[in-house]
Amino acid sequence: MIMDKTPVNSTKDKTPTKILEVRNLSFSYAEVPIFENISFDISKGDYFGIIGSNGSGKSTLIKLLLGFLTPQRGEIKINGFDVKDIGDWSIVGYLPQNVTSFNVSFPATVEEIVSMNINSKHGLFRRFKEEQKRRREKVYDVLKIVEMEKYANRLIGNLSGGQQQRVFIARMLVNNPKIIFLDEPTSGIDAKSEEAMYCLLARLNEELGITIIMVTHDIGAIKVHANKIGITGNKNVRIIDPEEITDEVLSDLYGYKINLNLRKHICVNCYNNSNNNMENGRGIK
Numbered sequence: 441m442i443m444d445k446t447p448v449n450s451t452k453d454k455t456p457t458k459i460l461e462v463r464n465l466s467f468s469y470a471e472v473p474i475f476e477n478i479s480f481d482i483s484k485g486d487y488f489g490i491i492g493s494n495g496s497g498k499s500t501l502i503k504l505l506l507g508f509l510t511p512q513r514g515e516i517k518i519n520g521f522d523v524k525d526i527g528d529w530s531i532v533g534y535l536p537q538n539v540t541s542f543n544v545s546f547p548a549t550v551e552e553i554v555s556m557n558i559n560s561k562h563g564l565f566r567r568f569k570e571e572q573k574r575r576r577e578k579v580y581d582v583l584k585i586v587e588m589e590k591y592a593n594r595l596i597g598n599l600s601g602g603q604q605q606r607v608f609i610a611r612m613l614v615n616n617p618k619i620i621f622l623d624e625p626t627s628g629i630d631a632k633s634e635e636a637m638y639c640l641l642a643r644l645n646e647e648l649g650i651t652i653i654m655v656t657h658d659i660g661a662i663k664v665h666a667n668k669i670g671i672t673g674n675k676n677v678r679i680i681d682p683e684e685i686t687d688e689v690l691s692d693l694y695g696y697k698i699n700l701n702l703r704k705h706i707c708v709n710c711y712n713n714s715n716n717n718m719e720n721g722r723g724i725k
């Protein structure tokens with residue numbers, strides 16, 4: 441008999457490394473099955489990229505993981521808690537698909553949009569002025585992270601798509617989330633903003649240790665930045681390493697020939713003041 445020599449009280453056991461656990465998940469919309477018996481784990485600090493053809497279930501998967509949809513079978517845990525029982529969602533951030541399409545006259549400033557999301561559980565017990573000050577500081581802290589502090593007083597509708605997207609990233613960050621879910625955050629923004637978005641996400645992951653779960657069609661970029669890939673399709677989520685994404689895998693996935701060399705992603709301005717080279721891998725990890 442093989443004995444497990446790990447001591448029962450070892451510190452290794454006390455720090456769960458899994459932040460997301462999916463077990464035997466099955467889900468259908470009415471009669472249409474989308475997932476059948478899928479299981480996978482995401483560890484703390486992972487950058488998980490979800491790719492797959494249109495209609496293969498990427499957004500559905502995100503909504504299941506966040507408890508917006510209820511699976512017919514299976515279990516989903518975030519940070520050790522079943523999503524059905526989570527009361528405090530502040531450790532989780534979510535950027536839905538197509539969140540930014542504000543009219544220029546939408547009556548809210550950048551500061552207000554971010555401030556609205558602050559989870560102020562202790563607000564009632566603080567003096568009003570002190571609470572106001574604390575909120576403003578927090579808002580400016582996160583706007584600085586996304587380099588939008590200069591725009592705090594601007595109306596959200598007056599900003600470009602890429603800038604609006606950064607404000608929504610800041611909005612997610614005000615509650616210090618441990619894990620963030622993003623559904624196609626770069627769709628509809630120009631190439632320069634797209635690159636800035638990937639640099640920002642890399643920083644959140646590498647420097648703040650935030651776990652990232654992201655749906656994207658941007659294969660070149662996700663191959664460089666993610667450390668784990670999930671491919672939706674055939675009622676399954678196939679988990680692979682980024683290196684396993686090849687022209688053949690992609691052609692299979694999208695049903696037409698794809699040349700990865702043409703989609704090569706290079707972060708020109710990422711970490712430009714440091715020695716980290718993002719071109720050939722995940723930078724500082």
Ligand SMILES: Nc1ncnc2c1ncn2[C@@H]1O[C@H](COP(=O)(O)OP(=O)(O)O)[C@@H](O)[C@H]1O
Pocket residue numbers: 469472474492493494495496497498499500501672
């Ligand atoms: N609320 C819904 N009711 C019924 N079917 C839906 C609903 N939402 C999505 N679907 C269907 O489920 C499939 C997966 O959708 P979705 O998760 O949005 O795909 P993706 O994000 O990969 O494009 C599609 O065939 C879509 O038409």
Ligand SMILES: [Mg+2]
Pocket residue numbers: 498499500537
């Ligand atoms: Mg979708």
